[in-house]
Amino acid sequence: MDTSETSESDTGPGPKNRDPQQGGRRRGWRRWAMDTRPLRRPAYRRLWSSTIVTAVGSQLTAVAVPKQIYDITGSSAWVGAASLAGLLPLIVFALWGGAVADTMDRxxxxxxxxxxxxxxxxxxxVQAVTGMESVAALMLxxxxxxAFWGLNAPARNASIARLVPDDELAAANALGSTVMQTGQVVGPLLAGALIPVVGLAELYLIDALALCVTVWAVHRLPALPPLSGAAVRRAGLREVVAGFRYIARHKVLLLSFxxxxxxxxLGMPRALFPQLAAEGYAGHGEGLALGLLFAAIPIGAVAGGVFSGTFSRARRHGWMVIGAVVVxxxxxAGFGLSSSLWLAVAFLVVAGVADMVSMVFRGAILLSAATDEMxxxxxxxxTVVVAGGPRLADVLHGGAxxxxGAREAVAGGGLLVVVAMLALAAAIPALRRYRV
Structure with a gap:
């Protein structure tokens, strides 16, 4: 990072790795294509390869659980309750898991x-093939x-900075995020195709077998103990609170969150997709309209990842986040004002590209601006912000x-995002000044 523009109190004293064998500039179409430099590093390649498998496999379970609950109860309310049952342990164990990841070999x-x-x-x-039909067991x-995922995600993401140099962090995040977004598109489609063929229970088994590949890939990673060399401490509430204090002291981290x-x-309108599909785009068929609305943002995100060579080498990571959130x-807002289904989908695809850019550079900032022990x-x-933000948006947009009205709520939320992001960027210069 450029210390002439950014003080240590704003960015944190993270290590400044450089790749001594960094190649020259890519020319022609290659500068538009995904930056694959991190895949030349065997350890990162193993971690990334395991993500390909689990990105699809996890979506099979994500489809199977609500489908099974609905088959048992015939109630969407129970499906919603199950989602909330998984949110609390995710939040608690992600916060604690972050502290654990800083105190033991990741x-x-x-x-x-x-x-x-x-x-x-x-x-x-097992519960599916035995015909247990217990909603309580499924929710448990x-x-x-x-809870396991909450413990896993911080360690996985924090490990990336130990496997690639700083100047490849954005590219590594683009590679990982693209795979995850692709899984969100391919996984549900594959689940829908497999359920009539192999049955619901087998989706769980496929996911379990896929995770064996992940375990093997992780087993081949190098040891990732704490860099401080200090005696291992217990990860408790004090360490979690210390993490929040660290965020408060380093403004660029706070602003990234x-x-x-x-x-x-303010700007995730997915709770209003069913209403908009039924009221605004019913002429195209409600089912088609709903499917397109839900698929558009992930499709845009995947497209952004595929062509991430256009931005993964940018050095002004703070401005990239600000610009992406404004876009x-x-x-x-454009989606909310669109009366045409295809124009609405186009705006959502653009939003997906912007979301990918924001995700890539926020992740890179968190890895490069924080010390390894944090x-x-x-x-x-x-993990908590990514999981909790859209759920809060569902409540807010549903009420608004x-x-x-649905269109007014969506357009108003989009405009609020633009105003709020520009206000934050103007009021606190740390994010504008940050660069790698």
């Missing part, structure tokens, strides 16, 4: 948690799975849509 933590997730998927399969297993909260809470808000806790908070 490779060991990844092994333990991936095995735990695999066993949970196997238990999902979902809570257990989300606030940027995502602004974008997701996201403007695109959501990276796990930063990723724990990141009922009170003011």
């Amino acid at each position: 490779r060991k933590l990844l092994l333990i948690t991936n095995i735990g997730i695999a066993v949970t998927s196997l238990l999902f399969w 297993l979902l809570a257990l799975q989300q 606030l940027a995502d909260i602004v974008a997701m809470v 996201w808000g403007a695109a959501i 990276r796990g806790r930063m990723q724990g908070v990141f 849509g009922s009170a003011f």
Whole structure:
């Protein structure tokens, strides 16, 4: 990072790795294509390869659980309750898991948690094939799975900075985010195709088998103990609180979280997709309209990842986040004002591209601006923000849509995102000044 523009109090004293063998500039079409430099590093390649498998496999379970609950109860209310049952353990264990990831070998933590997730998927399969038909058992297993995921995600994300140099962090995040977004598109489609062929229970088994590949890949990673060399301390509430204090002291970290909260809470309109599909775009067929609305943002995100060579080498990471959030808000506002389904989908695709850019550079900032002993806790908070923001948006947009109308709520939320992000960037210069 450029210390002439950014003080240590704003960015944190993170290590400044450089790749001594960095190649020259890519020319022609290659500068537009995804930056694959991190894949030349065997350890990162193993971690990324495991993500390909789990990105699709996890979506099979994500489809199977609500489908099974609905088949048992015939009630969407129970499906919603199950989602909330998984949210609380995810929040609690992501915060604690971030602290744990800062106190022990992250490779060991990844092994333990991936095995735990695999066993949970196997238990999902057992309850399905035995015909248990217990919503309570499903919700308990979902809570257990989300707890393991909360412990796993901070360690996985924090490990990236130990596997690639600083100047490849944005590219590594683009690679990982693209795979995850692709899984959100391919996984549900694959689940829908497999359920009539192999049955619901087998989706859990496929996920469990896929996780064995992940465990093998993690086993081959190098040891990732704390860099401080200090005696291992217990990860408790004091360490979690210390993580929040660290965020408060380093404004660029605080703003990276606030940027995502602004974008997701004020500008994620997915709760209004069913209403808009039924009222605004019914002429195209309500089912088609709803499917396109839900698919558009992930499709845009995947497209942004595929062509991430256009931005992954940028050095002004703060400005990239600010610009991406502003474009996201403007695109959501445009979506809300669109009377044409295809124009609405186009705006959502643009929003998906902007979301990918924001995700890539917020992740890079969290990894490069924090010290290694704090990276796990930063990723724990990141996991909570990413998981909780859209759920809060569902509540906010649902209420606003009922009170003011769906289009007005969506367009107003998008404009609020633009205003709030520009106000934050103007009031606190740390994010504008930050560069790698």
